[in-house]
Amino acid sequence: MKQAVVAYFGRYEEERENVPRDRNRRLNAVQYYVQGRNQERLAECYYMLEDYEGLENLANSLPENHKLLPEIAQMFVRAGMCELAVTAFLKCNQPKAAVDTCVHLNQWNKAVELAKSHSMKEIDSLLERYACHLLGKNKTLDAIELYRKASYFYDAAKLMFKIADEEAKKRTKPLLVKKLYVLSALLIEQYHEQMKNAQRGKAKGKNSEATSALAGLLEEEALSTTSRFTDTAWRGAEAYHFFLLAQRQLYEGSVDSALKTALHLRDYEDIIPAIEIYSLLALCACARRAFGTCSKAFIKLESLETLSSEQKQQYEDLALEIFTRHTPKDNRKSELDSLLEGGEGKLPTCVATGSPITEYQFWMCSICKHCVLAQEISNYNFCPLCHSPVG
Incomplete structure (x- = not known):
């Protein structure tokens, strides 16, 4: 047993002494490979020496679609260097590999950005996976921001509405709840605008009445599916807005x-x-x-x-x-x-004062469509409910 231990540590010491010797050999080899323009061996030496700057410079010097670029990209992947790997994969026209690398290294935001910029079909499943990843870590706001940046406004609105409902149940922060309902409703409004633009884009250039009518019907159908959700979000914002307003008026x-x-x-x-x-x-x-x-x-x-x-x-x-x-x-x-x-048929309510609007002329917010008495709106730079600028 003692002899085996001595033999093991003897080999260990020998290998440790060989490390600097091997490193010096590779450093010398780099010079010869540069002179001989042996790019494959040069890349291997840079990787073994952990000289990632040299490896990056080599990748940058190679022309697009060079056969060595995927191999260099994989070296960066093994080293956990996502940005450099993505650059190498994109240079050899492999965006799918670049996205897979981002997912593998948990750089989900970059993965979604790449999938979107390259119009990849996988973006839906990628977004879903990333959102589940974030939600699993209780990062709901990050998931909302992910959907918002990707212009998936409806998915972002659903998550925001869920947070608003959860906060409402706690019954501790009415101002926060109001803001969350407003944000949810605003995301739905962005979704509606997105759908309108999409339908208009499809009908663009087609002047027939039938095409215009079809586009109108498709737009109406798309909006009707979310109208109830929109109303609920705005109702939540209204409820907590008037709840806070009544208390402020009372204390004043x-x-x-x-x-x-x-x-x-x-x-x-x-x-x-x-x-x-x-x-x-x-x-x-x-x-x-x-x-x-x-x-x-x-x-x-x-x-x-x-x-x-x-x-x-x-x-x-x-x-x-x-x-x-x-x-x-x-x-x-x-x-x-x-x-x-x-x-039925009751008058609209002023969101600035809580009073009914009996005049024929009043201000209406272009975003949330809520009203303010004409003599009151001059006191505001922003809508009292959704805080959009008063135009």
């Missing part, structure tokens, strides 16, 4: 405006939990001394099945304390309340 002392905005929230029970809507409504109504509306809000709160018996008792005690002092009657009918009760 604009109790009448706060009540009108809070009443508007009753349309969004499918998005914001009813307990939050009617708690805010009761608070705004109480501040404005609209105790009839306040009483209705308390009745709604006490009837919620999601409340525990302890919570219901707390609301009942609070209601008793308020309405033993004040008659549950509004001192004047709320304008917005009567409009909301009207149901």
Whole structure:
């Protein structure tokens, strides 16, 4: 056993002593291969010496489609040098190998960029694989950015909407939730514009009425498939926008405006939990001394099945304390309340004030299609809802 160990370490020491000797031999060989223009042996020496700068210079000196370029590219792949490998593969007209290299070395962003620039059919599956890779690492925002850069706006919007819904369930950051819904809706709007341009491009140059009508029908069909999704995203943005607006108006002392905005929230029970809507409504109504509306809000709160018996008792005690002092009657009918009760054909709501728009002239955002009172829009440089520039 002892002899075997001694023999092993003897060979190890001998091999270690040979390393610098072999390196010196290769360094000397490089000079001869350069003089003799033996490019294949020169590439091998550069690789064995880990002289990647020399290998890069050799690749750059070779003409396009040289037979040695794929071999040099593989050397860079084995060394984990993605950028240099891609350059070598592209120089010999092998974009598929360049994309595969990016995937192999986990340079997914570069892979997608190459697949898109070379109009490769694999881009759909590549995007899906990369997105799954990112989602598996909980990098959802990176996956959204990937789809957005690749102009896959619908896929990006779906992921953004999913994040918005998840954040909404946490019930902690309404401003963040609003922004996420807005971003989701804006991505859908980009998708709609993309579809419109695609259909117009197909019909371009074809002047027949039949062709134009067909393009219109295809465009309408493509947009109808996402219209419900778009409406849901904008509704989510609206809900949290008015939820935040009512609170800001209340804290600023604009109790009448706060009540009108809070009443508007009753349309969004499918998005914001009813307990939050009617708690805010009761608070705004109480501040404005609209105790009839306040009483209705308390009745709604006490009837919620999601409340525990302890919570219901707390609301009942609070209601008793308020309405033993004040008659549950509004001192004047709320304008917005009567409009909301009207149901169909109700007037549009100003996203700056939460008030109904009764004038014939008003400003409409070109992006989100929401409205602002004409006398209010002069106070804004950006749309109060989607933050697009006021044109």
